[in-house]
Amino acid sequence: MKKLIGSTIVLMLFFAGCSDDINDMDLLTEEATDVQLKGYSSGTHDNYFWSFWTDDRQGWVDYQNGSGGNYSVSWDYTGNFTCGKGWSSGSGTRVVGYNIGAHNQSGGGGVVAYYGWTRNPMIEYYVNERWAGSRTTGEHRGSVTTDGTTYDIYTAMRYNAPSIDGTQTFRQVFSTRRSLAPVGQNQTITFANHANAWASVGLGLGNDWSPYAIMLTEAYSGSSGYANVTVWSAGTSSGGGNTGGNTGGGSQYYRIQNRATGLYLDGMGRTTNGSDLGQYANTTHVNAQWIREASGGFERFKNRGTGLYIDGMGRTVNGENCGQYANTTHVNAQWSLESSGDGYYRLKNRGTGLYMDGYGRTSNGSAVSLYANTTHVNAQWRFVPVQ
Numbered sequence: 001m002k003k004l005i006g007s008t009i010v011l012m013l014f015f016a017g018c019s020d021d022i023n024d025m026d027l028l029t030e031e032a033t034d035v036q037l038k039g040y041s042s043g044t045h046d047n048y049f050w051s052f053w054t055d056d057r058q059g060w061v062d063y064q065n066g067s068g069g070n071y072s073v074s075w076d077y078t079g080n081f082t083c084g085k086g087w088s089s090g091s092g093t094r095v096v097g098y099n100i101g102a103h104n105q106s107g108g109g110g111v112v113a114y115y116g117w118t119r120n121p122m123i124e125y126y127v128n129e130r131w132a133g134s135r136t137t138g139e140h141r142g143s144v145t146t147d148g149t150t151y152d153i154y155t156a157m158r159y160n161a162p163s164i165d166g167t168q169t170f171r172q173v174f175s176t177r178r179s180l181a182p183v184g185q186n187q188t189i190t191f192a193n194h195a196n197a198w199a200s201v202g203l204g205l206g207n208d209w210s211p212y213a214i215m216l217t218e219a220y221s222g223s224s225g226y227a228n229v230t231v232w233s234a235g236t237s238s239g240g241g242n243t244g245g246n247t248g249g250g251s252q253y254y255r256i257q258n259r260a261t262g263l264y265l266d267g268m269g270r271t272t273n274g275s276d277l278g279q280y281a282n283t284t285h286v287n288a289q290w291i292r293e294a295s296g297g298f299e300r301f302k303n304r305g306t307g308l309y310i311d312g313m314g315r316t317v318n319g320e321n322c323g324q325y326a327n328t329t330h331v332n333a334q335w336s337l338e339s340s341g342d343g344y345y346r347l348k349n350r351g352t353g354l355y356m357d358g359y360g361r362t363s364n365g366s367a368v369s370l371y372a373n374t375t376h377v378n379a380q381w382r383f384v385p386v387q
Contacts, residue, residue: 042212048231049088049212054081055162069231072102073217076224082115086214086231090116092205096189097234098129098215100227103183105132108223112181113174114189116213117164118206121297124163125198125205126174126216127151127189129181132223136176139337142252142385144175144197147188151175155203157297157337164211169297169336173203192237201252202292202299252385253289253304258358259344259380264288265310267303268365270324277310277322277368279358289386298334298350302327309333310356312349315370322356322368344380355379 042051045065052063057079064072071085087094096114103112114127128136128151138154145151156172163170175194181187195205215231256265263279267287270276280288286305293300301310308324312332315321325333331351338346347356354370357379361367371379 044088045085048085049214050083050085051212051214052081052083055079066228066230069215070229072226072228074226075219077219078222080218080220082216082218084115084214084216084229084231086114086116086212088212090118090209090211090213091236092192092195092209093236094191094213095234095237096191096215097186097232098189099186099230100130100181100183101230102226102228103130103132103217104227105219105223105225107133108219108221109133109136110219110223110225111136111216112227112229113216113218114191114213115216115218117211119165119208119211120206121294122163122165122168122170123205123294124158124170124172125194126172126176127191127194128174128176129187129189131176131180132219132225133221136174138172138174139339141201141203142197144193146190146193146197149181150178151194152178153197153201153203159336171203171294171297173198173205188234190237202294204294253291254383254385255288256290256301256381257384258378259340259382260360260377261358261362263358263362263364263366264384265290265301265368265381266365267306267308267324269305271306271308273308273325274313274323275308277324278365279361279368280364284386292383295329295334298336300333301335310335312352312354312370314351316352316354318354318371319359319369322370340375340380344382346375346379347381356381 040053046068048069050065054061059077061075061077061081063083066072069085073083100112110132111128112130117124138156141153141155143150143152154174154176158172159169160167215229217227217229219225263281266278266280268278269287289304290301293302308326311323311325313323314332334350336348338348340346354372357369357371359369360378
């Protein structure tokens with residue numbers, strides 16, 4: 001059971017094999033403040049918003065709100081939990097002050113991070129200051145230097161995963177420090193610098209900032225540990241946080257190369273809706289450069305030379321050609337990325353369910369086709385940043 005005692009949340013889980021003599025009612029002496037064992041709980045304490053979530057696995061988590069923006073958490077837990085203190089809504093211009101007084105973890109993985117969500121589209125974002133286990137990474141998109149340190153920018157997709165709005169498919173965007181933030185020292189996070197850097201590489205956030213934003217402690221995959229964190233507002237920054245909305249607002253271009261043929265996707269200078277997407281040998285021409293735009297958990301690919309987007313055209317027969325189309329938010333222009341390892345991805349069309357395929361063609365100007373689910377190298381692509 002989970003019990004809320006004043007400003008303290010204690011998670012205690014009992015399983016088959018435990019004594020049947022345990023009286024659950026003894027743990028429920030404060031009916032007004034008890035919450036469900038699994039899920040999300042939140043509130044306000046000392047003028048700060050707090051939240052706590054667990055995935056209901058074996059072990060225990062003890063979260064305690066301290067004065068002001070302080071909290072502590074200790075655990076010995078097999079699953080995933082998140083907790084923290086901050087604000088009931090996000091902000092693109094907030095400067096976050098924090099001090100990680102302690103962060104010790106054995107086993108599993110986890111982070112201490114400035115963390116939140118946006119809607120329209122739904123994006124889960126992290127600015128990772130410390131981590132346990134391996135350093136938090138994903139698909140690398142660039143870097144940003146701010147507040148006296150350098151962060152790498154990563155992204156990942158979550159499919160049918162828990163979110164603030166139930167099970168959803170959504171994008172994660174995060175900056176991860178190249179070195180751990182120190183313990184016991186006051187630090188700042190100028191969030192607008194991260195939001196603007198994310199947008200510049202096609203990872204714009206949503207335009208609805210109403211979800212909470214907190215200084216988070218997260219642990220997963222079986223661990224034990226302790227953290228003590230204090231957060232406060234260090235003001236606001238000028239210039240705003242560039243959300244970019246569905247377009248990502250970015251200016252980073254990529255060439256998209258087929259793993260089997262070595263050719264690159266090319267707009268071929270075609271500007272007519274429905275014209276075929278082509279392939280071409282290594283070139284720096286603008287027809288072979290694409291910007292990646294976030295679109296509600298998927299991506300659209302816009303050609304730098306023609307302004308058209310890669311489009312599945314509603315075609316569902318293996319071998320039909322992939323097309324190009326003017327600016328549209330239709331599902332035929334939306335693609336999901338499925339990792340094939342070594343930096344390559346399969347690009348799946350949201351509208352048709354087919355994958356982009358080079359079809360083994362090695363001639364300049366040859367068409368790009370659509371094909372059903374396959375792990376063949378013809379359906380694997382990598383993104384090469386244009387310097």
